[in-house]
Amino acid sequence: MLNKILIDKYSEYLESIDVEINGNRPWDLTVHNPDLFKSILFNGSLGFGESYMKGWFDCERLDLFFEKVLKQGVSTEIQSIPLFLGRVKSKFRNLQSISRAFQVAEQHYDIGNDLFSLMLDKTMMYTCGYWTKDVNTLEESQLAKLDLVAKKLDLKPGMKVLDIGCGWGGAAKHFANNYGVNVVGITVSKEQIAYAKENSDNMDVDFRLMDYRDLNETFDAIYSIGMFEAVGYKNYREFFEIVRGCLKDDGAFLLHTIGGNESTTTTDPWVEKYIFPNGMMPSAEQITKASEGIFIFDDWHNIGPHYDKTLMCWYENFVNNYEKLKTKYDNEFYRMWTFWLLSSAANFRSRTLQLWQVLFSLEGSERPIQTYR
Numbered sequence: 341m342l343n344k345i346l347i348d349k350y351s352e353y354l355e356s357i358d359v360e361i362n363g364n365r366p367w368d369l370t371v372h373n374p375d376l377f378k379s380i381l382f383n384g385s386l387g388f389g390e391s392y393m394k395g396w397f398d399c400e401r402l403d404l405f406f407e408k409v410l411k412q413g414v415s416t417e418i419q420s421i422p423l424f425l426g427r428v429k430s431k432f433r434n435l436q437s438i439s440r441a442f443q444v445a446e447q448h449y450d451i452g453n454d455l456f457s458l459m460l461d462k463t464m465m466y467t468c469g470y471w472t473k474d475v476n477t478l479e480e481s482q483l484a485k486l487d488l489v490a491k492k493l494d495l496k497p498g499m500k501v502l503d504i505g506c507g508w509g510g511a512a513k514h515f516a517n518n519y520g521v522n523v524v525g526i527t528v529s530k531e532q533i534a535y536a537k538e539n540s541d542n543m544d545v546d547f548r549l550m551d552y553r554d555l556n557e558t559f560d561a562i563y564s565i566g567m568f569e570a571v572g573y574k575n576y577r578e579f580f581e582i583v584r585g586c587l588k589d590d591g592a593f594l595l596h597t598i599g600g601n602e603s604t605t606t607t608d609p610w611v612e613k614y615i616f617p618n619g620m621m622p623s624a625e626q627i628t629k630a631s632e633g634i635f636i637f638d639d640w641h642n643i644g645p646h647y648d649k650t651l652m653c654w655y656e657n658f659v660n661n662y663e664k665l666k667t668k669y670d671n672e673f674y675r676m677w678t679f680w681l682l683s684s685a686a687n688f689r690s691r692t693l694q695l696w697q698v699l700f701s702l703e704g705s706e707r708p709i710q711t712y713r
Contacts, residue, residue, distance in 0.1 A: 346377035357412045359405060367404035371397045389610035393675045402679065403652070406686030449507075449529035455669065456508070458661040459654050464508035464535070467566035467596065468647040468695045478653040481646070486514045489563055492639065492699050492710045493592050495519040499560040502526075502586060504552050505567025509536030509545065516544040524559070526550050555582060560591050568597035572620050573605050576630035584634050584702075592701045592710075593635065598647075599624060599694040615680050627698065635700035639711040644694040651685035 351361050360368045373396035379387030391397060399405050460466060461479035469481025470488055489511070495501065497520030503512045506525025509532070516523050522544045527533060528551060536547045552567075562583055571579050583593050600621040606612075607619050628637075658681065662674060669677075687693040701707055 346381055347374065350377055350380065357408045359408055366401035367399065367408060369397050369399050369405065373397070384609065386609040386613060389614065389676075389679055392679050393614075393672050395675065402682040403685045403689070406683045407689050410686055410690035410692045449527075450531040452668065453508075453531055453535050455658075455665060458664060459658045463510040463514065465510045465565075466507055468643060469650040469653075470643060471646045471649055478650070478657075481650065482510070483514070486511055487518075488712060489565070489594055489596065489697070490515055490519050491712045492697070493561045493563060493594055494707065494710050495521050495561060497521065500524070500558075502555075502559040502562040504562065504564035504583070505570075506532070506536065506547060507566070508532050509540055509547060511563070511565055512536075512545045512547070513540050513542055516542045520544075521561075522546075524548065524557075526552065526555070552579065552582060555586050557586065558588055559586055560588055561593070562587055562591065563594040563596070565596040566598075568595055569616070569619050569621055571622075572618065573603075573622070573626060576622065576626055580631045580634045587702070589702055590705050590707050592638070592699060592707060595627070595696070595698045595700065597622060597627075597696055597698075599627070599644075599696045601692065601694070611680070614676055621693065624696075627696075631700065636703050637698065638701050638709045639697075639699040641697040641699075641711070642694050643697065644688050644691065647688040647693075647695045648685050651681055651688070655681040655685070 347361070354361065354369070358367075361371055362368070373391070373394075376388075376391045376396045379391050379396075381387075383390070392402075456464065456466065461477070461482060463479060463482045463486075465482040465485070468485065469475075469478060470485035471481050472484055475481045475484050493501075495515060499519075499521040501515060501521045501523045503523055503525040506512050506527050507529075509525055512523040512525040513536075515521050523546070525536065525545065525547045527536075527547075527549065530549060533547055533549045540547070564583075568579070587593055598621050600623050603623040603626050604620065607616070607621065611619065624640075631637075655678070658677060662669075666674070684693075688695070699710070701709075
């Protein structure tokens with residue numbers, strides 16, 4: 341009886357955005373287990389994601405389904421116990437404390453360099469590409485993004501540069517090799533550090549396994565590409581204070597981060613559990629408040645639409661190479677990873693998430709502002 345009531349309820353929601361249950365279009369849902377609807381009722385997005393992982397429903401084009409849902413705001417009507425508990429937990433605990441800083445690496449970045457080397461391109465950049473009119477491939481988009489960062493920071497030979505959240509070392513190696521700078525790259529991922537060191541023969545790059553709160557030296561320029569999402573709202577101010585303490589007076593800091601349209605203190609419960617533990621998307625207000633009195637803004641550049649195409653390239657690479665991975669990553673992982681990549685692409689396509697490059701400098705600095713478009 342409950343399932344019948346819930347099917348009617350959610351069918352009404354979905355029909356309002358041109359989605360049918362057991363329809364035949366690519367964005368329609370094919371339901372194999374009606375317990376899906378009870379799972380959504382009690383667990384919201386967590387229940388929906390777990391139901392997909394268990395094979396309780398299928399959708400030929402999940403990205404199109406999520407695009408329709410997100411553009412109409414239907415997801416905001418479905419609250420859940422896990423979402424409420426997440427908000428309570430984030431209020432009373434610092435989920436991104438230094439003692440918890442390595443958790444996201446252990447659960448996400450350390451799951452296997454084999455997976456990421458097949459999903460990403462040769463640069464091993466795991467952040468939004470920059471798809472200019474002259475860019476045709478994923479690798480070209482990442483190189484274009486890195487050159488954009490270098491131009492905004494006005495990198496010059498001999499500069500000492502800090503990379504906060506260096507990943508597998510792609511950015512640090514590119515800047516050292518092509519701009520003649522000395523780079524210190526830090527990350528909390530053991531697997532990323534191992535890969536970065538093994539695949540670098542450039543003496544001008546120093547990769548370190550450490551948290552940003554342990555930094556204690558100065559640099560001519562600093563950048564952070566795709567790491568700020570792990571900082572957490574309780575630590576935003578401290579993050580900017582630490583960066584300021586590491587930056588020379590005439591230097592610049594570039595922050596490349598996913599951003600949300602509204603301030604929040606938590607993240608989606610399914611993403612928190614399965615993808616990025618302790619993650620959080622900052623809002624523009626949170627960034628401006630946390631940096632006020634520490635930095636001034638030279639430029640604020642939104643390249644969010646570029647992330648949709650980047651994610652779809654990662655999805656295509658993952659699907660095309662899954663046969664090489666399936667002995668280590670089972671079908672449930674395949675469905676989990678698919679759900680994450682395609683729902684993420686839809687978030688950027690529907691503009692519910694943004695990708696910002698924010699360029700900071702210090703009040704009184706005489707450095708020229710490098711905006712570049």
